[in-house]
Amino acid sequence: MSLVRTVLGRIATYVVIALCTAFFALPLLWLLSAPFDASPTYAVRVPEHFTLGSFAEIGRNPYALRSLVNSVLLAGGTMLVVVVAAALAAYALSRVRIPGRDALLYLLLLLSSVVTGTAAMVPIFLLIFQLNLIDSRFGVVLVLSGGLLPAAIFLLKDFIDTIPRSYEESARVFGASPLQILRDIVVPIARPGLATIAVWTVVQVWGSFLTPFILLRDPEKQPAAVLVRTFYTEGGSPNLALISTFSVLYSIPVVLMYLVAWSRYGFRFHGGIKS
Amino acid sequence: LPPAEPEAAVLTRPGPTSDVVGLGRWRAVGFVAPALALIGVFLIFPALWTLYIGATDFRLTGAAAQAPRVVGLDNYARVLRDPSFYRSLWLTLVFVLGSAVIGQNAFGFALAYALRSTRQAVRRGIEALVLLAWILPSSVVAFLWIALLDRDEGTVNVLLGQTPGTAWLIAYPMVGIILFNIWRGTAFSMMLYSAALSSVPPSHLETARLAGSSTAQTLRDVVLPHIRRYALTNTLLITLWTFNDFTPFLLTAGGPNHRSEVVAAYIYNTAIVGGDMGYSGAISLLVLLINLLLALVYLRAARARRSA
Numbered sequence A: 001m002s003l004v005r006t007v008l009g010r011i012a013t014y015v016v017i018a019l020c021t022a023f024f025a026l027p028l029l030w031l032l033s034a035p036f037d038a039s040p041t042y043a044v045r046v047p048e049h050f051t052l053g054s055f056a057e058i059g060r061n062p063y064a065l066r067s068l069v070n071s072v073l074l075a076g077g078t079m080l081v082v083v084v085a086a087a088l089a090a091y092a093l094s095r096v097r098i099p100g101r102d103a104l105l106y107l108l109l110l111l112s113s114v115v116t117g118t119a120a121m122v123p124i125f126l127l128i129f130q131l132n133l134i135d136s137r138f139g140v141v142l143v144l145s146g147g148l149l150p151a152a153i154f155l156l157k158d159f160i161d162t163i164p165r166s167y168e169e170s171a172r173v174f175g176a177s178p179l180q181i182l183r184d185i186v187v188p189i190a191r192p193g194l195a196t197i198a199v200w201t202v203v204q205v206w207g208s209f210l211t212p213f214i215l216l217r218d219p220e221k222q223p224a225a226v227l228v229r230t231f232y233t234e235g236g237s238p239n240l241a242l243i244s245t246f247s248v249l250y251s252i253p254v255v256l257m258y259l260v261a262w263s264r265y266g267f268r269f270h271g272g273i274k275s
Numbered sequence B: 001l002p003p004a005e006p007e008a009a010v011l012t013r014p015g016p017t018s019d020v021v022g023l024g025r026w027r028a029v030g031f032v033a034p035a036l037a038l039i040g041v042f043l044i045f046p047a048l049w050t051l052y053i054g055a056t057d058f059r060l061t062g063a064a065a066q067a068p069r070v071v072g073l074d075n076y077a078r079v080l081r082d083p084s085f086y087r088s089l090w091l092t093l094v095f096v097l098g099s100a101v102i103g104q105n106a107f108g109f110a111l112a113y114a115l116r117s118t119r120q121a122v123r124r125g126i127e128a129l130v131l132l133a134w135i136l137p138s139s140v141v142a143f144l145w146i147a148l149l150d151r152d153e154g155t156v157n158v159l160l161g162q163t164p165g166t167a168w169l170i171a172y173p174m175v176g177i178i179l180f181n182i183w184r185g186t187a188f189s190m191m192l193y194s195a196a197l198s199s200v201p202p203s204h205l206e207t208a209r210l211a212g213s214s215t216a217q218t219l220r221d222v223v224l225p226h227i228r229r230y231a232l233t234n235t236l237l238i239t240l241w242t243f244n245d246f247t248p249f250l251l252t253a254g255g256p257n258h259r260s261e262v263v264a265a266y267i268y269n270t271a272i273v274g275g276d277m278g279y280s281g282a283i284s285l286l287v288l289l290i291n292l293l294l295a296l297v298y299l300r301a302a303r304a305r306r307s308a
Helices: A002-036 A053-060 A062-095 A101-114 A117-130 A137-161 A166-173 A178-189 A191-207 A210-215 A224-230 A240-271 B002-012 B025-053 B074-081 B083-115 B120-135 B138-148 B155-159 B173-197 B202-210 B215-243 B247-252 B263-273 B277-307
Strands: none
Touching (some): A002 A240, A002 B120, A002 B155, A053 A062, A062 A137, A062 A191, A062 A224, A062 A240, A117 A137, A137 A191, A191 A240, B138 B173, B138 B247
């Protein structure tokens, strides 16, 4: 009896696993076939005429390349703002006991998860509209930074808390200023933590759609996430060769960054706040 | 000498107001200021400003764009009388319940439980697939699903042996975005539950097996008590995320004929497309309050989990 049950249990487990694999793999297949098809459709099939021509077409499309540059600018700019501002704030909050510090951090973290996506769309759009920053990549960087900073400060403060203060104390005895201590002692020791925050920020911004979608109207300024939706043929139907090929190019950096983060820090990396 | 340690700690760690690196309170404030300024302007102010926006007749164009008037609670009265608001609220409820609370939760747990006892290679392969669905950019995965569900040559219709077959996103838009969001977001629940399952002592599972209890009994009596708190916090988090997710818009744009217009799509269509900021601000405030409620319950549950 129990043997039959064990066998049946095993079979059931593998059926469930096979179905799950199919469910998760099927939508991805199109990304493997369409970019290499000379005349791609929505069908998943082995290309009749294998080609790399679509990749060349991306190179010839001025908007496509520029949108990837825009994605780099947005991700790089936001990363810079978030890492610098979060490092300064996390260091001060870690080393000086400001009254109500922990409560403040929790409150900010709470706010960043509440004022997000759907809920923040109207006030953020109107704020940027009133500031005359529509169609400004700088505006997008500021908005994204504001949303990511609470979590970044929270994570970095945890990291800096684990660094012993004795180095800083000795440096202070020798007359180093707080900024020197931060630059020459804390930053080198905290480098893994700073790198985590940097990668995390880039991944968040690279994939973000809604904020640049509502704040950037000019196709010359739009990042890849937004521009990919405007690839149409002259006949008015979606240009599938361009869309599929561009999607692959645009996805590769994110996948690579996750692989690096995964091999270094394990799954913990994904557990954070996703916006 | 161990006994000397506490005294040394007292010496190097003086009163609560002083700091070892000599930063000084004002310089510390200066260090925190840039971050607080950004958070203040782009996070706190928008949240508070929503209160005001929702009380005006703000429009993107026309006279009301130049000088918006305060109209008090008119927008809220309009929202609460508006059948299309209730429709979008209902669709959101169906979307969140179906795709997150039930779909991602159950699927994530089932995967974590099934993969627990499979070979390492199989486990790694499936986890990678599930994770890929979670990390790819949303505008890319939207195209993948549009291709998958295409009427003429989509993989689903090919597998069913009908080309051209059903235009799934037009015939069943809600089912489409619910399945999509299960596919998209199960990774988080799967990872959380596999972490939670590793906290179940193997000896308890072994005892249950030896006692001859069925899988259902084991799940209920041995596994569930250990993962209950994880299940609660997981449900709250994925509810909050799904509620605020804009990606369904990329699949259906709220259509056809508003049939998949969840609140995210509804706000976009009334505010950014329609330009009716006052009215959309009133809806945004309701969304903010629901978010706040979810987040507060989450914090409570998370704290209870830590102290338990």
